[in-house]
Amino acid sequence: xxxxxxxxxxxxxxxxxxxxxxxxxxxxxxxxxxxxxxxxxxxxxxxxxxxxxxxxxxxxxxxxxxxxxxxxxxxxxxxxxxxxxxxxxxxxxxxxxxxxxxxxxxxxxxxxxxxxxxxxxxxxxxxxxxxxxxxxxxxxxxxxxxxxxxxxxxxxxxxxxxxxxxxxxxxxxxxxxxxxxxxxxxxxxxxxxxxxxxxxxxxxxxxxxxxxxxxxxxxxxxxxxxxxxxxxxxxxxxxxxxxxxxxxxxxxxxxxxxxxxxxxxxxxxxxxxxxxxxxxxxxxxxxxxxxxxxxxxxxxxxxxxxxxxxxxxxxxxxxxxxxxxxxxxxxxxxxxxxxxxxxxxxxxxxxxxxxxxxxxxxxxxxxxxxxxxxxxxxxxxxxxxxxxxxxxxxxxxxxxxxxxxxxxxxxxxxxxxxxxxxxxxxxxxxxxxxxxxxxxxxxxxxxxxxxxxxxxxxxxxxxxxxxxxxxxxxxxxxxxxxxxxxxxxxxxxxxxxxxxxxxxxxxxxxxxxxxxxxxxxxxxxxxxxxxxxxxxxxxxxxxxxxxx
Amino acid sequence: xxxxxxxxxxxxxxxxxxxxxxxxxxxxxxxxxxxxxxxxxxxxxxxxxxxxxxxxxxxxxxxxxxxxxxxxxxxxxxxxxxxxxxxxxxxxxxxxxxxxxxxxxxxxxxxxxxxxxxxxxxxxxxxxxxxxxxxxxxxxxxxxxxxxxxxxxxxxxxxxxxxxxxxx
Numbered sequence: 090x091x092x093x094x095x096x097x098x099x100x101x102x103x104x105x106x107x108x109x110x111x112x113x114x115x116x117x118x119x120x121x122x123x124x125x126x127x128x129x130x131x132x133x134x135x136x137x138x139x140x141x142x143x144x145x146x147x148x149x150x151x152x153x154x155x156x157x158x159x160x161x162x163x164x165x166x167x168x169x170x171x172x173x174x175x176x177x178x179x180x181x182x183x184x185x186x187x188x189x190x191x192x193x194x195x196x197x198x199x200x201x202x203x204x205x206x207x208x209x210x211x212x213x214x215x216x217x218x219x220x221x222x223x224x225x226x227x228x229x230x231x232x233x234x235x236x237x238x239x240x241x242x243x244x245x246x247x248x249x250x251x252x253x254x255x256x257x258x259x260x261x262x263x264x265x266x267x268x269x270x271x272x273x274x275x276x277x278x279x280x281x282x283x284x285x286x287x288x289x290x291x292x293x294x295x296x297x298x299x300x301x302x303x304x305x306x307x308x309x310x311x312x313x314x315x316x317x318x319x320x321x322x323x324x325x326x327x328x329x330x331x332x333x334x335x336x337x338x339x340x341x342x343x344x345x346x347x348x349x350x351x352x353x354x355x356x357x358x359x360x361x362x363x364x365x366x367x368x369x370x371x372x373x374x375x376x377x378x379x380x381x382x383x384x385x386x387x388x389x390x391x392x393x394x395x396x397x398x399x400x401x402x403x404x405x406x407x408x409x410x411x412x413x414x415x416x417x418x419x420x421x422x423x424x425x426x427x428x429x430x431x432x433x434x435x436x437x438x439x440x441x442x443x444x445x446x447x448x449x450x451x452x453x454x455x456x457x458x459x460x461x462x463x464x465x466x467x468x469x470x471x472x473x474x475x476x477x478x479x480x481x482x483x484x485x486x487x488x489x490x491x492x493x494x495x496x497x498x499x500x501x502x503x504x505x506x507x508x509x510x511x512x513x514x515x516x517x518x519x520x521x522x523x524x525x526x527x528x529x530x531x532x533x534x535x536x537x538x539x540x541x542x543x544x545x546x547x548x549x550x551x552x553x554x555x556x557x558x559x560x561x562x563x564x565x566x567x568x569x570x571x572x573x574x575x576x577x578x579x580x581x582x583x584x585x586x587x588x589x590x591x592x593x594x595x596x597x598x599x600x601x602x603x604x605x606x607x608x609x610x611x612x613x614x615x616x617x618x619x620x621x622x623x624x625x626x627x628x629x630x631x632x633x634x635x636x637x
Numbered sequence: 638x639x640x641x642x643x644x645x646x647x648x649x650x651x652x653x654x655x656x657x658x659x660x661x662x663x664x665x666x667x668x669x670x671x672x673x674x675x676x677x678x679x680x681x682x683x684x685x686x687x688x689x690x691x692x693x694x695x696x697x698x699x700x701x702x703x704x705x706x707x708x709x710x711x712x713x714x715x716x717x718x719x720x721x722x723x724x725x726x727x728x729x730x731x732x733x734x735x736x737x738x739x740x741x742x743x744x745x746x747x748x749x750x751x752x753x754x755x756x757x758x759x760x761x762x763x764x765x766x767x768x769x770x771x772x773x774x775x776x777x778x779x780x781x782x783x784x785x786x787x788x789x790x791x792x793x794x795x796x797x798x799x800x801x802x803x804x805x
Contacts, residue, residue, distance in 0.1 A: 119771055122784040156773030291729030291768035329676065329713050330769055332782075368676055370711030373767060387671035388703070389710040448731035448772035455773045486730060520772070522730045536733050540767070546710075 090349040091357045092235055095226070098348075102227035108146035110186050115161040115215065116149035117301050118333055119455075124176065125149070125160035131176035132162070135183045145186070148224075151302020153215035154206075156455035158196055163215065172196040201471040202453050207434065209442045210418045211458045214302030219337050222344040225305040231350055233424040237313050238358045241424075246317040247273060250420065252428035254440030259285055259376075259413035260488065260517040261593075262439070262506040268410065271400040272318040275408035280320035282311050283404065283411045285381055286327040286334070289373035290489030291540065293520030295444040296414035298456050300327065300334035303418070304341035308351065308364060310417030313424060315362045318410050323362065324385050328369040339366055373490070373544035377592045378411045380546065391548045392592035413518065415444055435461035439505035447473045449522040450480065459504075466500040469523055480525035484608070488517030490537045490544075491597035493604025494530065513604040515597070529626035530609040531616050535563040537601035545594065552595030555586035559602060566613060569620040569629035576617060580606065645695040648688035653681045657689075661696055668699050671707055675714055684715045712767070720755040720762035722800050724793070725779035728752075729768030732776040740776060741765070743790045747804040748797075760802050 090098075114120075114129035132147045153161050158172030162182060171182060171194040178194060185191045208214075217224035225231070237246050251266025272280060284307060288296040300307065311323050325342075327335050342364050345351040353361045372390045374380045378399050380390040385404060403409025419441060423431045432440045439461040445468065448454050452474030459468060465485060469475070476482050484494040493514035495502075502508050506516050524533065542556040562579045565571040583599035583606075590596045606613060615623050622629055644666075647654035660677040664670030674697065678689050685708050694701040708714045724744070728737055741752065744763055750756050752765035771777045774786025780796050797804045 118784065119773055119786070122771065122774060122777075122786050156771075288770065289767065291733075292731050292772050293768075294770035294772055297770040330766060368673060369713075370672055370676065371713035371767065372711050384672065385669070387667075387669040387673075387699075387707070389706050446772060448775060449734045454731075454775075489730065520730070522734060522772075524734060528734060533734075536730070544767075 092239055095231060095235055095350075095356060098223075099226045099229065099232070102223045109144040109166075110146070111165055112145065112147045112182070112186070113150045113153075113163045113165065113215065114147065115151070115153045115159060115163075117152035117156075117214075117298060118331075119152065119156040120159035120161060121333070123159050127176045128160045128162065128174050128179070131179035132182065135179040139183065141183075145183070148218045149220075150216060151214040151219045152211075152298040152456055154211070154456040155196070155202060155453060157453055161196075162194075165216070168198055170196040170198045202457070202474065205463075205467065205472050206458055207442050207460050208458050209422050209434075210299060210306075210415055210444055211302070211456070212422070213306060214298060217303065219302050219304055220340055222305060222341065222348060222350075225303070229425070230305055230421075231309055233421040234309050234312050234316075234350070235356055237316055237424055238356050238360055243273070243317045243319065246313060246424065249428045250317070250423060253423045253431040254428075254435075255416065255419055255423060255431065256439065256506065257413060258415035258419070258443065258518070260491070260515055262516060265412065265416055268400055268412070269314065269318050271398070272320075272408045272410040275401045277401075277406070277408050279322060279407055280318055281404045281407060281409040282315045282318065282320045282323040283381070283385065283409055284311055284323070284325040284414055284417055285376065285378070285411055286325055286331075286414045287369045287376045287381060288328060288331075288414075288518060289376045289544075290491075290518050290520050292446065292448055292486070292489055292522045293518045294446045295456065295519045297331050297334050299414050299418050299444075300331065301337055304334075304338045305345065306418045306421055307338070307414055308341055308345050310420035311364065312351070312355070312362050313420050314410060314412065314417065316360050318408075320410065321361050321363065323364045324367050324404075325364060326367045326369060326375070326381055326385055329371060330369075335366065335368065342366065372546070373540070374546045374592070374594050377594055380592065381411065382409065389546070391546050392594070394591060415519070436503060436505045438507055443504070443516070443519060445519045445521050447521050447523070449486075450476055450525040450527070451523040452477050461505050462503045464501050464503055465495065468504065468521070469500070473523070476523065476525050480527065483524045483526050483528060484530070486514075486522040486524065486533070486601075487520065488515035488600070489520055490540045491515060491593065491600055492517045493600050494524070494533065494608065495604070496608040498608075513600065513607055515600070527624055527626070529567075529622050529624035530605045530612045531563065531567050531622070532624075532626045534602045534605040535560065535567050538563050538598070541594065541598040545598075549589075549591035549595060551586045551589040552591065552598065555582055555590075555595070556598055558582055559586070559599065563602070566616050567622070567627040567629075569616060569622075569627070571617050573617060576613060642698070645692060648692050654692075656681050657693070658696070661693075666697060668697050671697060671699055671704065672711070675704075675708060679714055684718050686716070717755070718759070721760050722781055722802070723762045723764060723779070724796075725764045725766050725769070725782075726752070727767075727769045727771070727775070727777040727779075728765045729772060729775075731772035732768075735775040737776045740778070740788060740790060740793060743793060747794075748802070756802075760800070761797075
């Protein structure tokens with residue numbers, strides 16, 4: 090396809106979509122599980138029954154965020170959102186279009202959950218049909234790639250990304266522009282671009298929602314990245330646990346190939362780029378970049394020491410750029426609107442927006458995108474709606490098994506890479522699990538250590554053996570059989586594993602324990618000294634029962 | 638590559654081996670396609686048995702030890718046949734906080750199956766998944782691949798009854 094054809098196609102699609110009324114039905118995994126697809130089909134049937142196909146458009150779209158109210162139906166023209174809709178509600182919904190909305194289904198759209206968000210990565214999620222490239226083109230899709238290829242040199246693209254201040258959204262926060270520069274300058278050919286969609290963090294589902302809701306955005310970001318670093322082949326590594334994401338990504342790649350937005354001489358330029366999917370197979374460690382590369386090559390996901398970093402020595406020994414799904418999804422808007430626009434959002438050191446997955450003991454579970462620098466309180470209480478059932482907030486867990494629990498005293502801390510690291514957690518990929526007073530922190534620490542223990546790949550000793558021992562001690566503590574000596578040993582082990590493990594998994598495995606010990610030491614003491622579990626979660630046998 | 642190399646024959650004349658061969662061919666019989674191929678075998682046959690591992694190893698010219706290593710490294714692959722029905726319980730953080738443990742206890746107490754096991758009559762496999770990424774619906778269970786959120790013990794019992802599995 091030539092550039093003019095792309096623009097023409099985008100314009101014709103935009104006008105073809107000029108319906109009088111639009112109804113968007115969420116068909117992301119969350120809403121699908123409560124029959125979102127049946128609601129969509131019922132609405133389509135109802136429109137057809139009334140012979141209104143020319144005026145009413147019903148389509149399935151990606152995640153709208155408020156998963157707790159699913160299945161969701163949104164009427165963008167009227168700004169009306171319906172929650173918990175059923176196929177039986179279809180006649181009422183269609184009848185009410187253009188009139189007074191159906192009250193019993195209506196969700197408020199002027200609550201902070203919607204008004205406080207700033208959608209950049211998720212701007213198309215919930216507005217386009219992820220299974221149609223035409224929808225993506227109609228909202229200006231692939232125009233950033235067009236701009237990069239026709240108006241910018243690879244260096245200009247890299248500088249734009251560097252100046253935007255975008256940092257890796259996988260968790261570590263390495264400046265994206267810097268990484269691109271390293272790959273660009275690294276000697277050796279060919280070069281590869283890899284998208285890390287191995288979202289192993291339990292409690293995180295941002296990447297899933299982006300892959301399911303706007304797969305073309307990721308493809309476009311990867312193509313721009315490939316142009317900037319000089320690569321011609323890319324891989325999208327997706328977890329096999331996300332079958333819908335895999336399916337939609339596969340479909341998107343095929344559509345892009347058919348419209349020649351992937352392949353040889355893209356948009357009439359000298360640039361060629363192709364993309365393949367690689368499936369994960371259920372190994373948390375594969376989120377670590379060297380392990381991921383090993384897995385893409387079809388081997389066991391064992392990490393290797395760094396340096397050399399993948400940017401210089403990656404897939405098959407070639408320079409390889411690895412970025413997270415959300416990072417790639419941020420690229421197109423940066424190229425479209427410029428670095429200054431992006432760097433005006435967020436804090437001094439953390440620019441732009443971040444998508445968070447809210448889950449656990451919180452009212453509005455779902456997906457939110459907010460500017461960096463909002464406080465935890467704003468995210469959890471204003472946007473998230475606070476804790477249900479009148480319970481007390483206890484801690485929020487960020488960063489999954491590599492992060493930590495942040496107690497109430499830090500609720501007014503701004504959320505950015507540095508602040509989270511300061512209090513002993515990490516940004517991570519963006520999972521936020523809220524806990525109330527029914528959660529026992531010893532039990533939570535034990536949960537994460539069990540996770541790390543079984544996910545340790547076994548290559549290096551500190552992680553393989555250390556996690557087992559830490560888990561044993563935590564089990565002992567939670568069953569009320571530990572002594573203070575055990576606690577001292579646990580603390581010694583955390584230091585040792587953190588300092589000497591080979592990869593990020595082992596180095597960060599002690600984090601949940603460390604943060605729990607730092608902020609909730611009294612709970613550990615209660616288990617060890619008083620033999621009680623303050624939250625009533627751990628089953629502590631009374632001494633008499635032990636005797637019997 | 639030895640010049641006299643010929644593709645090995647499938648272990649049985651089951652037509653489904655063609656699907657596996659197609660996957661390997663699509664990736665140019667490349668060793669990099671090992672995980673993709675094992676995915677196809679598992680999707681087609683439900684699990685990876687020894688003959689399948691040997692066939693894949695020979696076809697892709699990968700040492701059998703390496704194929705076995707990959708098949709046992711990744712949780713997704715199973716070397717044992719799966720039950721007629723499957724329950725996958727998500728044990729991610731959100732589901733854990735919302736009490737997935739009590740659901741696991743129910744299955745363990747009533748059917749004596751632990752995660753990763755199949756009932757002796759081959760009717761039901763129970764799997765504990767790390768996180769299926771539907772945390773907003775926690776606790777989440779996949780009944781034969783169908784995702785259902787906000788699960789209670791009654792919902793599990795109800796489903797078992799529908800499958801004709803007697804949960805005492």
